[in-house]
Amino acid sequence: MTVKIDPTEFAGKRVLVSGGTKGAGRATVERFLAGGAQVVTAARGTPEPIDGVEFVQADLTTAEGGELVAKAALERLGGIDILAHVMGGSSAPGGGFVALTDDHWLAELNLNLLATVRLDRLLIPQMIERGEGAVVHVTSIQSVLPLPEATTAYAAAKAALKTYSKSISKELGPKGVRVNVVSPGWIMTEASVHLLERLQAANGGTIEDARQVVLDSLGGIPIGRPADPHEVADLIAYLASDRAAAIHGAEFVIDGGTVPTV
């Protein structure tokens, strides 16, 4: 049993991926490309060109960056059929809730909630006009299983994104636009590889030892491993595809069983 991608699955589809230059976002760009879509994404710098991908240089955590990307996306592709918000992450310091300043809170809210809210506000109206479109928001299992050491504000912002998604799904379902959420646990991105290397440097031992430290901090992962970025990307693509035409207002968790509750 191998995973084959139909190269015409997304033929004619115009896809915007936020956070598309690394990790699960990059894998999502590749997944839609492999399925035959036209893809646009944003980057702060100037990445190497990829066939079929439009890059817009902008910072999506600002209102101006969002406007720039939305405008460029519509101009270059003539419209957006699929919005995949993979952007997100946490750069807050450790030390529990007292270490989180107002600036940390606003940074986490901008990156993990408001950047998505702004792009949706700019790009969903043209979906409503056509009576067709699919939106996927990537949250995190921390929206329900928050870790207090450093990621309280990140977890809270992702919880807001999840409830926001359900709210707009009630308005958008009757207008032909589907909205769903993908909620990943630990993903083995380049950033995760670097984290393991730093842990190994700090603690000694092997990379496998470092991996165990992270697994323990999560309370274990029943399948014994993090998700691959391409597995998360495939789930996003599934939800954005016509195969999922009856799936709306839902949250699909991909965490290898990490969340211990129903």
Added chain:
Amino acid sequence: MTVKIDPTEFAGKRVLVSGGTKGAGRATVERFLAGGAQVVTAARGTPEPIDGVEFVQADLTTAEGGELVAKAALERLGGIDILAHVMGGSSAPGGGFVALTDDHWLAELNLNLLATVRLDRLLIPQMIERGEGAVVHVTSIQSVLPLPEATTAYAAAKAALKTYSKSISKELGPKGVRVNVVSPGWIMTEASVHLLERLQAANGGTIEDARQVVLDSLGGIPIGRPADPHEVADLIAYLASDRAAAIHGAEFVIDGGTVPTV
């Protein structure tokens, strides 16, 4: 964008589908067949033969029926790689909780919980031995959104099935067997068509009027329609496939947005 099925996706896979003779179960049988799997299912009567499908005549709501089906499945296919429990439903009368006798409760528990528990107990051990397997349990949005008129016991049994699924996922993840849940809302099965015809006969008006009566009883469906059985089947197939190798212990709702809460 059309939904194409890779005819080799499930090549070499041996699949047991419970409830496979009608509705979403029948569509699930067809979906795995189209993907190249060998399929076995159970029926109380003697259905027309289908190429690639083994039928076992048995009543899965009894312990004896479960044993008969498990034994025949293992003998005829030499093992089961994928277990798709689509069986379920409610035949309890209206009238609220006082109308549900002990016999109704036991019938609903047998059909919607214990039939699955028994087959799992008989068929998962050979998956554990091979260190490989995928199990999908079909519940219902009523597990979280119960309707009190006639389906309280059905909803309760499906809630039990959901928590049971999470519990065994904790044991089975480390053993290589994935367990996930598909939770559908209203599905437009043959039974639903007959329900609409009966409603039309009773109330007058058009089939569309009857459809509206059912939609109203659910509090509306944001996408405006029930799921097609083949859409539910495709989600089951997705979860059972290697594309979902990182998805475990999860519940995927397919209800067009019916459940109004996150």
Added chain:
Amino acid sequence: MTVKIDPTEFAGKRVLVSGGTKGAGRATVERFLAGGAQVVTAARGTPEPIDGVEFVQADLTTAEGGELVAKAALERLGGIDILAHVMGGSSAPGGGFVALTDDHWLAELNLNLLATVRLDRLLIPQMIERGEGAVVHVTSIQSVLPLPEATTAYAAAKAALKTYSKSISKELGPKGVRVNVVSPGWIMTEASVHLLERLQAANGGTIEDARQVVLDSLGGIPIGRPADPHEVADLIAYLASDRAAAIHGAEFVIDGGTVPTV
């Protein structure tokens, strides 16, 4: 700040407590008595008499036992205003899901679901007639956080009880009968004391060491201790009281923070 009980809080109220001879059930009997209620409970044996408590000798896990208790309760007290179902527990063996036979499943379902369903069916109708009544069902955090070693069927039965409670709350709210759920984590009952003693005998070390073993199996309890039976009883009394007149169809968790998800 001390916890004072108003001795007239439940004056004139007739209360049935299931499972009232030990643990949190016994504490619930005492709590309602201290609040001035008349209390009836059931016991399989013949316990020492307590002033203000009616004992009925019966086994509530059987249909006959339920009928006997309901009939005696109505005859002796003339009606029941408050139903507190504290009954429950697990006696299934360890060994994961394969060790649970059909008989184990039926025993767990009878004790943790059907005993309550039957008493509700017999005693709620007289509440509906008066347009007044309060029902509290005790479930368990395992309904959402199941432990797979020995309590899968118990967890599933409690999940069914929770969804059943929400379903009947929809019917009963408009009829003046409130229905709520209390979901405890670890409670330091006599049975828990004996468990710790057995663990100490088996493992050596102190009682505190044995306590740590149990805490670890739960993933830790943020407040560092199990609940006292009287704390669970007080929450049941709160929900049954007129102070909670606007609380209906809710689930109140009392677990010191054990469940790690929102």
Added chain:
Amino acid sequence: MTVKIDPTEFAGKRVLVSGGTKGAGRATVERFLAGGAQVVTAARGTPEPIDGVEFVQADLTTAEGGELVAKAALERLGGIDILAHVMGGSSAPGGGFVALTDDHWLAELNLNLLATVRLDRLLIPQMIERGEGAVVHVTSIQSVLPLPEATTAYAAAKAALKTYSKSISKELGPKGVRVNVVSPGWIMTEASVHLLERLQAANGGTIEDARQVVLDSLGGIPIGRPADPHEVADLIAYLASDRAAAIHGAEFVIDGGTVPTV
């Protein structure tokens, strides 16, 4: 059965109530006062003095206002034992998600999330020092059941507050500080009375007709009425009291059954 308040229940306790000048906040001030506590609250204007209540003139939606209130509270009472965050609400316009500007989002996040985060950061450390304290955050059933017409950002902010509460509960439980959430549905405040009067003026008919319009928008309330502010206040007081010493990291819904899911 009448609700009596023990006038010594909170004797010696110093309580800060945010949002304490109207609605459920005002009722919470009164509830703690009746229980013998010292109470401090903030108001933008200069309200009439109440015996036992310290008013601080400040706007808690700003960082400066939060600092002013925290400082004044500690100076005037010498410490805070109980933090009850009742503050919140929505002033966003109707028109669905496109009508919500960045300014609306920030206003809703400040009022419903960040005001609480800031006060917690300033006032919980002195609780940690004493190894004792109780915090109650008031969210809304919209955190799980969002309404898309005007309150999407409010609902999202309250969802963030809920996950934030669970996150800090994991850190604070071991330090002796309990954190819980009260999630109300419709409360019959002065603001609700005015809403009904405006609806009556707009639509004609009686106040009862206007009440039905609001009930319908919520999908109905099984108990047939909104909560009284004093009922919400009593639940907040219960969670802050020693009766709830084993309740931590929990969310108690008070909505008369409005949320239709478990």
